[in-house]
Amino acid sequence: MNAQLLQSPLGDAPLEKPMVPLPARRDIRGDVVLGVVVAVLLALGVVLVARFPSPHLSWWTVALAATCSSACGLVGCYLVLRKMSLLGDAISHAVLPGIALAFFFTGEITGVPIFLGAMALGVLTTLLTQTLRDYGNVPEDTGMGVVYTALFAAGVIMVQFGARQVDLDPGCVLYGLLDFAALNTTTIWGVDVPRSMLTLGIALALTVAFIVAFWKELKITSFDAGLATAMGYRAMLVHYLLMAVVAGVTVASFEAVGSILVVAMLIVPGATAHLLTDRLGWMLAWSVVVSVLSALYGYALSRWLNVSVAGMMAVVAGAQFALAVFLAPRHGLLVKWASSVRLALRIVGEDIVARLYRGEEANAAGANVTGPLAADEAPPQSDVHHPATAWARLRRAWATSRLIDTGLARRTADGQLLLTAAGRQAGRSIVRAHRLWESYLERHFELPLDHVHEPAERMEHYLGPELQTQLAEQLAEPAEDPHGRSIPPS
Amino acid sequence: MNAVCLLAESISDAVSNRVLILVQQTAELLGVQYNTLLVLVTAALLGAVSGVVGCFAVLRRRALVGDALAHAALPGLCVAFLIAGVRSVPIMLLGALASGILGILVIVALRRWTRIKEDAAIGIVLSVFFGAGIVLSGWIQNSTTAGNKAGLDSFILGKTSGIQALDLLVVAVACLICFLLVALAFKEFRLVTFDAPFALAQGWPTALVDLVLLGMIAVVVVIGLPTVGVVLMAALLIIPGAAARFWTERLSVMTLLAAAIGLTVGIVGAAASAQVDRLPTGPIIVLVGTALFVLSATIAPRRGAIARWMSGRRFARDIAVRRLIGELYEARAEESRGAWQDREHRAAWREAQRRGYLKPPARGNQLTDAGRAAALAALRDERLWQAVLVEYPELAVGAADPFHASAADVLPSAIVDELVTRLQSAGRWPAELRTIAASVGTSGAAAGGAPEGTP
Numbered sequence: 036m037n038a039q040l041l042q043s044p045l046g047d048a049p050l051e052k053p054m055v056p057l058p059a060r061r062d063i064r065g066d067v068v069l070g071v072v073v074a075v076l077l078a079l080g081v082v083l084v085a086r087f088p089s090p091h092l093s094w095w096t097v098a099l100a101a102t103c104s105s106a107c108g109l110v111g112c113y114l115v116l117r118k119m120s121l122l123g124d125a126i127s128h129a130v131l132p133g134i135a136l137a138f139f140f141t142g143e144i145t146g147v148p149i150f151l152g153a154m155a156l157g158v159l160t161t162l163l164t165q166t167l168r169d170y171g172n173v174p175e176d177t178g179m180g181v182v183y184t185a186l187f188a189a190g191v192i193m194v195q196f197g198a199r200q201v202d203l204d205p206g207c208v209l210y211g212l213l214d215f216a217a218l219n220t221t222t223i224w225g226v227d228v229p230r231s232m233l234t235l236g237i238a239l240a241l242t243v244a245f246i247v248a249f250w251k252e253l254k255i256t257s258f259d260a261g262l263a264t265a266m267g268y269r270a271m272l273v274h275y276l277l278m279a280v281v282a283g284v285t286v287a288s289f290e291a292v293g294s295i296l297v298v299a300m301l302i303v304p305g306a307t308a309h310l311l312t313d314r315l316g317w318m319l320a321w322s323v324v325v326s327v328l329s330a331l332y333g334y335a336l337s338r339w340l341n342v343s344v345a346g347m348m349a350v351v352a353g354a355q356f357a358l359a360v361f362l363a364p365r366h367g368l369l370v371k372w373a374s375s376v377r378l379a380l381r382i383v384g385e386d387i388v389a390r391l392y393r394g395e396e397a398n399a400a401g402a403n404v405t406g407p408l409a410a411d412e413a414p415p416q417s418d419v420h421h422p423a424t425a426w427a428r429l430r431r432a433w434a435t436s437r438l439i440d441t442g443l444a445r446r447t448a449d450g451q452l453l454l455t456a457a458g459r460q461a462g463r464s465i466v467r468a469h470r471l472w473e474s475y476l477e478r479h480f481e482l483p484l485d486h487v488h489e490p491a492e493r494m495e496h497y498l499g500p501e502l503q504t505q506l507a508e509q510l511a512e513p514a515e516d517p518h519g520r521s522i523p524p525s
Numbered sequence: 526m527n528a529v530c531l532l533a534e535s536i537s538d539a540v541s542n543r544v545l546i547l548v549q550q551t552a553e554l555l556g557v558q559y560n561t562l563l564v565l566v567t568a569a570l571l572g573a574v575s576g577v578v579g580c581f582a583v584l585r586r587r588a589l590v591g592d593a594l595a596h597a598a599l600p601g602l603c604v605a606f607l608i609a610g611v612r613s614v615p616i617m618l619l620g621a622l623a624s625g626i627l628g629i630l631v632i633v634a635l636r637r638w639t640r641i642k643e644d645a646a647i648g649i650v651l652s653v654f655f656g657a658g659i660v661l662s663g664w665i666q667n668s669t670t671a672g673n674k675a676g677l678d679s680f681i682l683g684k685t686s687g688i689q690a691l692d693l694l695v696v697a698v699a700c701l702i703c704f705l706l707v708a709l710a711f712k713e714f715r716l717v718t719f720d721a722p723f724a725l726a727q728g729w730p731t732a733l734v735d736l737v738l739l740g741m742i743a744v745v746v747v748i749g750l751p752t753v754g755v756v757l758m759a760a761l762l763i764i765p766g767a768a769a770r771f772w773t774e775r776l777s778v779m780t781l782l783a784a785a786i787g788l789t790v791g792i793v794g795a796a797a798s799a800q801v802d803r804l805p806t807g808p809i810i811v812l813v814g815t816a817l818f819v820l821s822a823t824i825a826p827r828r829g830a831i832a833r834w835m836s837g838r839r840f841a842r843d844i845a846v847r848r849l850i851g852e853l854y855e856a857r858a859e860e861s862r863g864a865w866q867d868r869e870h871r872a873a874w875r876e877a878q879r880r881g882y883l884k885p886p887a888r889g890n891q892l893t894d895a896g897r898a899a900a901l902a903a904l905r906d907e908r909l910w911q912a913v914l915v916e917y918p919e920l921a922v923g924a925a926d927p928f929h930a931s932a933a934d935v936l937p938s939a940i941v942d943e944l945v946t947r948l949q950s951a952g953r954w955p956a957e958l959r960t961i962a963a964s965v966g967t968s969g970a971a972a973g974g975a976p977e978g979t980p
Binding site: 118119120121123124128170171172173174176177178180181184185187188192195196295296298299301302303305306309337340341343347348349350352353360366368 | 635641759771809
């Protein structure tokens with residue numbers, strides 16, 4: 036019994052094939068539309084920013100924002116995939132004491148020591164959380180909450196007392212100073228470049244280099260850490276490297292966007308991209324697009340309303356995420372909803388066709404009990420599949436009109452619904468599927484006779500001609516179903 | 526809208542005047558400054574209530590939901606400020622509560638209807654709402670005078686200097702409601718916190734109870750914002766509960782303990798912040814809490830790091846002694862010697878002697894009678910569990926901890942008899958057990974004593 040349940044219902048062959056055959060070619064119309072819309076939005080954003088006064092400053096600020104956001108977005112994709120988004124949050128808070136310490140020792144607010152201090156703290160956060168989990172029996176989220184808030188609190192106090200004279204005040208820590216970052220410039224090869232651009236540019240370059248260098252390792256450990264370990268990759272090493280990179284990117288972005296909004300830069304582009312695609316490469320690309328769009332529109336809107344650029348970027352990124360939640364080509368709620376409505380309509384339509392076919396069958400057998408059914412007549416008993424609600428009535432009417440449109444049924448002058456030849460063919464196929472499945476259940480699952488109708492009623496909509504043939508072969512071409520009704524030929 | 530605001534304003538003014546007078550009188554009575562007392566009492570109450578509510582948050586794995594809530598409250602704070610036009614604490618807190626709850630709903634909806642996982646949903650809500658809050662507060666700064674904006678800023682890191690009698694009133698009322706709720710619905714909360722599916726199956730309104738719990742978290746987070754600030758409110762919610770968890774296995778004790786820890790943290794933190802200029806309250810409260818947490822994690826009996834380390838050692842020693850006396854009993858100590866590490870072997874030997882299982886070295890290192898009995902019990906348990914794991918692995922998984930319970934006690938006697946027969950025929954069952962089994966008793970290295978093997 037158990038072995039039978041575990042077996043594929045159709046023997047050995049279909050194990051490689053899904054029960055419902057997938058469409059041979061992916062439908063990419065949605066992606067194309069999305070690409071066009073995004074291209075238009077990008078162009079529009081560029082035009083919008085170009086129209087502001089003092090374009091030099093505007094462009095540098097947008098470039099800073101885009102660089103910072105892209106670097107965050109790229110590593111963020113991996114955080115989202117690994118379900119470690121909150122570690123990004125934790126690290127972005129916890130690097131503060133590292134920055135403060137490095138500042139105390141060197142007296143500089145930029146440079147390598149700051150990065151090293153931040154990276155050390157980033158790795159320390161992960162280590163401490165894991166230590167609490169492994170040795171203290173503290174749940175991971177609780178441990179993380181304790182660790183990063185404690186480190187952040189320590190950092191705030193250190194900054195408050197030690198670094199008062201520089202622009203490392205709590206305000207900067209929390210909101211960032213992207214608005215003014217472009218003013219603080221240095222000259223490289225005769226060009227005035229904002230100081231932050233150097234840091235952020237290097238951070239972006241290093242991030243890209245890291246992803247390229249560890250592409251394979253990152254991919255396999257992100258999707259299946261167990262498999263990676265079994266294949267000889269060091270998942271933990273990759274994990275800590277990634278954490279170090281997250282900490283580095285975070286600290287580079289710190290000055291620009293502050294410790295909380297950096298979380299938006301880290302997670303929102305990756306999560307949005309995750310809704311738009313199923314391929315890692317495309318996901319990274321989309322996250323960069325989302326980042327650039329947030330930079331463009333965040334800057335434009337913030338100039339318009341005269342508010343913080345970083346805050347506005349987070350809002351714009353959030354808006355893009357919200358749009359993706361509803362409108363994404365494959366995973367959007369709208370698409371899912373539409374496809375479930377389509378499926379419901381198909382099932383209702385097929386149920387009507389099958390019912391008409393059964394009526395004809397009964398008539399042909401001479402037992403004129405029911406007669407041809409009117410389409411809008413509710414089925415004799417309302418069960419799960421035929422509830423008598425207003426929505427169900429609407430669905431039936433809609434499905435009926437579609438049947439008539441597609442030439443499966445026609446309406447006589449006195450309002451009766453009759454099957455056309457094509458409709459009879461379709462009805463025969465559905466009834467055949469239904470009865471084959473009943474026979475199969477009866478044969479292989481030891482179900483009592485009064486229990487086979489319900490599952491067959493569901494399954495009949497998913498058994499195409501190919502599966503019907505296989506079922507019939509398996510059952511040695513049965514002539515009758517368990518109830519004694521004849522199984523129509525295909 | 527304005528009329529409602531005015532009404533709320535006048536009522537809260539009237540009541541807070543009463544509180545003000547009360548606190549002033551108490552302060553005079555105790556001989557401390559009015560402000561100091563106000564701050565201390567507010568912080569203490571806040572700590573206590575977040576401790577109690579935080580217990581449920583920690584146990585229900587909602588530790589970071591408080592974090593998301595605190596951040597998500599910011600835009601509501603700003604919108605309420607914009608609508609009310611003045612810095613009216615109750616209205617702003619209501620706004621904060623509303624947007625915090627909205628944030629939680631978004632998290633729940635994202636997890637339920639999209640492929641976004643909970644962690645990303647929390648991160649998105651937290652950061653995007655916070656960004657919206659920053660934008661709104663910037664807008665407020667532009668459109669109103671700077672003096673009003675100062676009130677908003679203090680919500681980020683928390684400020685005790687700004688605490689007024691009204692704040693204390695709000696905290697006290699929220700405290701009272703939460704304590705009452707916990708006291709009245711303790712059983713329901715406990716049930717839903719530990720086993721929600723079971724509660725649902727028993728017919729409890731799980732969703733409602735869960736909602737009340739979540740609502741309490743939201744209320745506590747929001748009333749804590751002015752004192753502790755957005756960033757660190759999550760810590761105040763998590764730390765007392767997490768620290769209390771180390772000390773006890775009982776929820777009632779844990780809530781009381783967490784309340785006490787929260788109270789202490791609040792008082793110490795507020796006092797320190799009042800003593801030292803420029804010391805922000807939120808961070809110092811969190812650091813005091815962290816110190817208590819680390820202390821608990823280290824020295825707590827049973828669950829603390831030291832206690833766990835020691836029990837781990839004791840367990841390892843136990844196993845080593847069982848192994849040693851088993852080998853001695855079956856006279857295979859010589860051939861098995863190679864599988865031991867020297868240090869381990871010496872320690873096991875010493876421990877066995879200390880327990881009186883071995884005769885003194887002068888008399889040839891033989892097992893004593895007690896040693897023989899313990900060895901028999903150990904061998905019996907070991908062989909029986911081995912057999913169970915080989916023959917009935919599905920029974921062994923859920924049954925018991927093989928090192929602490931005897932298979933003879935936890936498995937059906939028919940199966941035990943069958944396994945014993947098989948072991949006997951394979952020659953892996955100590956011959957002496959037939960007669961000695963009943964007299965082994967529950968003392969020694971292994972519990973047991975069920976009369977298995979005797980017909």
